[in-house]
Amino acid sequence: MSAVPELRITLAGVERVVAAGTTAGEALEADGRTVIAAYVNGEPRDLAAEVAEGDDVAPVQIASETGRSILRHSAAHIMAQAVQELFPEAKLGIGPPIENGFYYDFDVAEPFTPEDLKRVEKRMQEIVKQGQRFARRPIDDSEARAELAAEPYKLELIGLKGGSSDDDGSSVEVGEGGLTIYDNLHPRTGELCWKDLCRGPHLPTTKVVPAFKLMRSAAAYWRGSEKNPQLQRIYGTAWESKDALKSYLTMLEEAAKRDHRKLGAELDLFSFPDELGSGMAVFHPKGGVVRKAMEGYSRHRHEEAGYEFVNTPHISKRALFETSGHLPNYAESMFPPIELEGAEYFLKAMNCPMHNLIFKGRGRSYRELPLRLFEFGTVYRYEKSGVVHGLTRARGFTQDDAHIYCTDEQMPDELDALLTFVLNLLRDYGLDDFYLELSTRGDSDKFIGEPEEWAEATDRLRQAAEKQDLDLVMDPGGAAYYGPKISVQAKDAIGRTWQMSTIQVDFQQPKRFGLEYQAADGSRQRPVMIHRALFGSIERFFAVLLEHYEGAFPAWLAPVQVTGIPISDDHVAYLERVADRLRAEGIRVEVDSGDDRMQKKIRNAQKQKVPFMLLAGDDDVSKDAVSFRYRSGEQNNGVAIDDAVAEIVAAVRTRA
RNA sequence: GCCGGUGUAGCUCAACAGGCAGAGCAAUCGCCUUGUAAGCGAUAGGUUAGGGGUUCAAAUCCCCUCACCGGCUCCA
Structure with missing residues (x-):
């Protein structure tokens, strides 16, 4: 009898001898239902594939x-x-x-x-x-x-x-x-x-x-x-x-329930009136106060980090955007010009050209650098009709935009500090799961500038990124035309990834605008420009936070932080006195004095996702107390007013 | 920009196959005076997105525009 030829294979790390013609499925004794394919030398293959001498065979589970x-x-x-x-x-x-x-x-x-x-x-x-x-x-x-x-x-x-x-x-x-x-x-x-x-x-x-x-x-x-x-x-x-x-x-x-467009309407935060046109939002009082809180905290942190605040107009004559390179490169996504007094004015799609004018407004010394100019600058971009999407892709939006002008030597430290600043600030808003993406130059001829400059800037961005204890993903060819960028990608509460902040190095605009500073040796030098937006756009960041929190903003951001709910009309005045105490501490508080029943008022406050409900009835009044109902539904009854105020103030101050 | 879908009261949705536009919630006004997610009643609310057409008759069928939704492409 002639011997069946045999093969040696490795099965789950163990050497085995099998007959020639054996399939991967036979070797693995796969049931074909839970194990539906095989890795052969690391590559996925059909179970019906025949194994060969020396193959390493492992199962592929369907649930992988x-x-x-x-x-x-x-x-x-x-x-x-x-x-x-x-x-x-x-x-x-x-x-x-x-x-x-x-x-x-x-x-x-x-x-x-x-x-x-x-x-x-x-x-x-x-x-x-x-x-x-x-x-x-x-x-x-x-x-x-x-x-x-x-x-x-x-x-x-x-x-x-x-x-x-x-x-x-x-x-x-x-x-x-x-x-x-x-x-x-x-x-x-x-x-x-x-x-x-x-x-x-x-x-x-x-x-x-x-x-x-x-x-x-x-x-x-x-x-x-x-x-x-x-x-x-x-x-x-x-x-x-x-x-x-x-x-x-x-x-x-679940994701649909978090949709910011739906929550925005339900919580009366913002809307997109048809009369306004596609991609343009109005913020209602409740949305406005959230924005104010977001922006206020950001301003405060930027002040601490050495930024200076500037303001610039929304339109400019054509030449500015010719100089910056935006019209040559992005004309199709800018709104068409307005003709006026023989000149063409464009709505700005970027703030940087205006900031460059501020830098250029007088002679600059190396002693002023890094010069960090910050603005909540509203820009308008003609997004194609099919891409407009709620607050995340709008035609008018406000960037928390800054441009940092520094020397070549300052750039590494500046990038490093900047990235840390950005990540910490995002964490303060409640996002804490990040990875970084480094977008580099590609083959396309849209990229301008010297390869050496690109290489240097890319390298410095990479160094800054690598200092953070975060995953770094490469994005070849994903850079802007004028320079490489790092983007911070944040994961939200249900694991979706959002591109948040970007940090871009730009050698081109300083050149195009002829920006200079005078160095210690008296020579004139060209600064490096770093573009950065933390939120990207306030509207978009607002949407991300709204979805992340499913509308239940932490107390410091919540549009209404406290709702007072009287057990009966008799307790309204008492709650108003408590509310005044809270207002004196800067807390946003409302007392529901309507003629709904108390249960209905709780339901309303609950639906509005108010963090703290303060109830007061005869029992509380007799003890100078109030009763908490938290957003979670938990209660804490008969809390002394002083303690209740302190608890709420602490939650807001610590951004809990 | 491209493809498809959708558009009725502030919101969510009805209205057979072309035949008098309706309900719940919200709002307003009253009654009730309340202990942890909807008390009761009344009133008001509409050029059915806008425009044009077909028809005796259009929310309903056709065309155009606008807006929104889902994708594609794009996203400095």
Whole structure:
């Protein structure tokens, strides 16, 4: 009897001998449901892949990041199959897994309707139930072209092979090596049900998809360029269990409850009147007082950190923005000019040119540097109509903008101190989970200036970033045209990341404006300019905090900090006296003297997310006391007025 | 800017298949005088986003504009 050839492989760190022809799934004794793929030498592969001599094989759990990606990618295939069965004329784009789900793009004559999605979802369920097998089949280019002759986008991808990148998702279809097609085969007859050009890997069968749901459809440009035709994209989500799907959907509902646009209306903070135009907010008194608190604290901290306060107008003649380089580079996102007395005036989209004029207003000495000019400067940008989004993407907004002019030698220390200042200030507002991103020069010719300057500035930003005990992520090509930047990314209470502060080094504007200072040796030198905005925009930061806190601002920021609730009308005057004590301490307090019942007043204050409710009835009056009801619903009854005032004042002063 | 969806009272939403625009909450006025999340009653509130068209008749069907929502592209 002839010996079956044997192979040595490593399985979970242990050497094993297996028969030639053994698949990864067999070697792992995978059940195909919880272990749905294998890492072979670190690369994800199908369970059906045969192992080779010396391979290192490990399981991929469906409930892991890689596992979910494979699941979602397979779900995308199932969706595409369902779509093509229902809409035979649909041409395939790409269908990658994404965070929390997947999508697939289709070229169809008519966009999908919600009813279409229901039909597709139903057909997907049938395919899942059927348990079609995902079978990998290597193919050479010319065969692939023949097989996919009816799929023009796939043909284009074949042409791109090797040149594909993760940027547009095309790498999902055509990987590095040779092309492969995945056939979906009927579980019993082996009949070909559907196929797609794909590098894989996939689930063993469609039956292994435990839970999925189609979410929405939308148009998307082919390969991410607006020069290309628009395809119809269907988004879906898929999870390792029904519970995981359910908790994801619950999380989406929770996030929707935090939507700042919804909370802004409910808490009467701000609105976007139609009459004003798209992307422009008005802040109501309650929102205004939160802004005032935010800005006031920021001003105070900036004063301590050696900033000087300036103010500049909202419009300027054309030449200023020509000098700064904004008109040449960003004309399309500035509002069109206003013609006046033979000159063209533009609404400002940036504050820096104006600050440069202040620097230039007289001769500057090295003794003045670093010169830190700060302004809450309102700017207007013509955001494209489809991108305007509540307070986070508006057409008029106010930056907490500063420009620091310093010498080359001062730059490292300044950047270092600046980053620490920024992070500490953000922490004071209640954000404490950060990472940093360093955006550097890319290949595009939009970047101006000498490579050496860029290298130096980038290096100094990196050094400053590395001193913080935070993750640093590189963002090649993400810089502004005039210089590299660090951005602070903050995670909010439900783990979403927001880009907050940016710190940018700029050699260009000092040059363009001819900025100079006189050095100790009498020579004239060019300062370095550092742009920085901490909140980015006040409106946006407001929105981030509103969502972070779900409207329940800490007491120091809350629009109404204390609501007095009388048990009956007789106690109104008593509570007003308590309120006066609090007002004398600068506390924002209201006494609800309306004719609602006490329970209703509590409900109202609770819905307005007021941090402290102070109740008073006969029991309290007799003891010179008040009763606390906190936002949490907890109570503390019969507290002496002095103690109650002290407690509230302390909570506000410490920004608890 | 592109694709799709939506727009009814301050808010949330009804109004069959084209046939008298309605409810709850909020507001106003009254009654009730209250111990930790909605007391009771009455009143008022609308050019159905705006404009044009079809029709005997339009919130409803068609066109344009505006705004919003979800994506794409963009975001100094």
